Amino acid sequence: MKKNTIVEVISAVLVFLFIYAAVSKLLDFDKFKYQISQSPFITNISRFVVWAIPIGELLISVALIVRRTRSAGLYSAFFLMLLFTGYIFIMLRYSPYLPCSCGGVLSGMSWKQHFVFNLAFTGLSLSGIVIQDMDSRKSRGKNTLTGMKLNT
Amino acid sequence: MKKSISVVVIAALFAVVSAFAGKVKNQVQTWNVDHPFQGSPGIYFLSATQVKMFYCPGANNVECAYLVGSMGTIIKKPN
Numbered sequence: 490m491k492k493n494t495i496v497e498v499i500s501a502v503l504v505f506l507f508i509y510a511a512v513s514k515l516l517d518f519d520k521f522k523y524q525i526s527q528s529p530f531i532t533n534i535s536r537f538v539v540w541a542i543p544i545g546e547l548l549i550s551v552a553l554i555v556r557r558t559r560s561a562g563l564y565s566a567f568f569l570m571l572l573f574t575g576y577i578f579i580m581l582r583y584s585p586y587l588p589c590s591c592g593g594v595l596s597g598m599s600w601k602q603h604f605v606f607n608l609a610f611t612g613l614s615l616s617g618i619v620i621q622d623m624d625s626r627k628s629r630g631k632n633t634l635t636g637m638k639l640n641t
Numbered sequence: 642m643k644k645s646i647s648v649v650v651i652a653a654l655f656a657v658v659s660a661f662a663g664k665v666k667n668q669v670q671t672w673n674v675d676h677p678f679q680g681s682p683g684i685y686f687l688s689a690t691q692v693k694m695f696y697c698p699g700a701n702n703v704e705c706a707y708l709v710g711s712m713g714t715i716i717k718k719p720n
Contacts, residue, residue, distance in 0.1 A: 501652035508656035516664045554649050 492624040496563075499617035500553045503566045506610060507553075511546035529584050530576075545569060560621055567614040574607040666690055674706040678718060684709065692716050 514521045518539075525542075526535045549569060552562030581600055598606060667688045674685055677696035685692060685706075693716050697705035701717035708714035 497648055501647075501649045504649050505652040505656045505659075508653050509660050512657055512660035513663060516660060550653060554647070554653060556647075 492620050492627075496559070496617055496621045496624065499613055499620070500559060500562070503563075503610070503614060503617070504550045504553050507546040507550045507566070511543040511550070514543045528580075529586070530579065560618075560625070563614055563617045563621060567611065567618060570607055570611040570614055574604065574611050577604045577607060671709040672706045672716070673709050676703070676705050676718070678705075689716060 522535070522539045525539050526532060528535070531538050545565075546569070549562055549565045552558040552565060555562075577600060581604060667690060669686060669688050672685050672687060672689075672692045674680070674682055674692065674696050676682065678698060680696055685696070687695070689708075692706050697716045697718035699719040702719050703717060704715050705718035706716040
């Protein structure tokens with residue numbers, strides 16, 4: 490399979506995840522707002538977080554869809570997934586109680602399952618970055634060689 | 642030049658459709674449960690998934706409940 494195709498498939502999976510999660514949150518916005526406000530570590534910034542998360546997810550999806558910004562989209566997806574995974578880790582370890590703040594099918598998962606799920610998607614976005622980077626380095630190398638041939 | 646639709650765009654469309662479908666599935670509505678497996682027949686204000694799970698579990702063979710205001714929307718249970 491071509492590296493480009495692998496990056497395309499990884500981007501598609503991430504886009505599905507982010508758009509599904511964002512739209513589910515926006516469709517059930519009141520529930521999501523309530524759940525976020527119940528979260529012990531982000532209660533003070535919950536007003537900002539309730540909008541920032543779905544909007545951020547949609548923006549990253551757009552970046553992943555557009556070919557020119559795909560690389561930036563993959564980096565953003567990786568950092569967002571890392572942030573979510575870190576949040577779940579802190580919640581599991583240090584929070585006195587565990588509220589739910591997930592949308593759609595994802596709400597059926599336990600916090601531990603969600604942690605593993607997020608970890609897998611963090612790994613997926615990281616592998617997307619690595620493959621994309623390898624591919625662009627290879628094509629840059631090819632261009633340099635072509636340029637050298639043309640110059641001689 | 643002929644351009645094919647990217648798999649990423651298709652994934653985005655699927656995600657939107659799935660999220661809306663999930664919302665409809667989990668929406669709380671008024672159901673008339675005629676022949677429940679357990680509990681008594683009557684009007685229940687639940688989501689379709691909850692009605693199926695609590696009152697009409699199993700294969701879809703005979704009518705068990707219908708959506709009040711829309712007789713065409715029915716939930717079935719085994720014989």
